[in-house]
Amino acid sequence: MKFASGLCVALFCSIAVAPNVVSVVQATEPSTLTIYAAGTLAVPFRQLNALFEKNNANVTAQAQFGGSVMMAKRITDLHQDADLLAVADYSVIPKYMFASPAHAAWYAGFARNAITFVYTDKSKYAGEINAQNWYKILARPGVEIGRSNPDTDPSGYQTVQMLSLAEKFYQMPSLEQSILANAPLTNMRDTETSLISALQLGQIDYLAIYRSDALQHHLKSIDLPAKINLSDPTEAAFYKDGVAHTKNGDLFGAPIVYAITMVEGTKNAGLAEKYVALLLGPEGQAIMKNNGFGAFSPSYAVHIEAMPAELKKLVKPWPGS
């Protein structure tokens, strides 16, 4: 009897409530914004997503993280539905997303990063290493250095470019070769963050990684000079001299600038635009800065003419484009 009356109440309530539910749904349809982003962006973008969901009721911001090229190819080759693509190397967007058929028309730089080496107390020569002698210590026999694959991952070729620049900066012709001798193929992965466990377990002593990851994982890092660590867009001309020979040809150094673009033809264009505005605005830039990235004010963009009007206001032309 009790059960039956309970059931009646429940039925009544659901009938009474149902029309309201429908009207709410019609007012603001729940939608999901899908963001494909470089693995290094996982921490700041989760914070940004939380902020975005707070600002926009009934919206879920879902980010998926992976290697930049991988995420771009999931859109171009696997035809997966994403609204936004954020990559660790801005050149990935023109290379993959602008190619015919075009999946994007513009991109905006929203953060900077730097290459560094992280280590732990257990690392060989951890007590000695500093920003002045690092290149001599990393070349010592028996030091194990981890890095990501230069054939598939930006941080992989950026590490090689940085070493090539260091060779010129310190005027030591054998520097790159002697350090890479301690970073054999066995110490390589598709993305350097998957080597953090190996670093913490003492399998490797040093790991080439982005400064943002060093900060987020609370790892000790070497503060490499801005002239070689690829963090400074005004050094772009010098960075070009750093070259990485990869299976995809020779790749020349460039400042590490993270870029975002909207995927063409997305149903969520309005939301995607809002998301980019939040990222390029002061709140978004503060989140990036708190996570070890270099911020922009204002951001640089390429093909500004193709951007939505609201976003045009937030950017200036990319230097040299």
Add this chain to the structure above:
Amino acid sequence: MTDVTASRVAPIKGRWQARAAPSRPGTLYLLCWFCGSLLLAFLVIPLIALATHQSAQNLGEVAGIADVRDAIALSLEGAFLSAALAALAGVPLAYVLARTRFPGKGVTAALIDLPLAVPHTVAGIALLMVFGRQGVFGEPLQALVGLKFWGTLAGIVVAMLFVSAPYTVNAARIGFEAVDPRLEQIARTLGLGPWRTFLRITLPLAWHSIMTGVTLTYARSISEFGAVVILVYYPMTAPVKIYELFLRFGLEQAAAAALLLLIVSLGLFVLLRALAQRGVPASGSR
């Protein structure tokens, strides 16, 4: 005594008789076929999609890449060693579990299943803790015999073995449990020693189950990516190579290499299944 023997031996003969008998198109069979073909379609259609996605030319090109051939060969080699080790250590373990009682037996059996539930990346990290440069096994093994698990075949094998050994142990255990202990007792009373009883009675009767388990271990080893890649990225096994091809060139090349791996694997599985059907080669009856 003779009654028991007869009744226990009969099912083995019976199996062959049932197979030889013409199958009657009863409702049971029809229903089984219907349900079964749904699953079969579910399993086979994605593979057909993969196979028809590319031309024979594509397949030929990928087969021509030395890196790809090396990666497939390395996967087969690692999986073979992993399956061999699983058989060498897993079959005795299964026999002990099937034939003896000891405190903590339930926990032991559950522990054997545990690797199947551990995310493979976590399995890889756990193995690195133990077999790494500073691990409890890794450090002494490198110092004493120069055996390294980081970026070596040994690393590939331990990663494969960890995630795939439970299949051999479980299948072999079920096989041993299905052998009536009284059969072994009769063999003993007829004068066979414990070793010959095991080799001539128990092992042949459990052979089919053991080989099924070893085949599963072999298959699971070939496909393993997550645990292997923590320890060994270079030299690349086939799954790692396929992933790298996808990152560098896109779907076409990666799918072609995957198909090549599937074709090679399919051939091996047919061979292993045939071996399992034939019966134990070392039964001593020849």
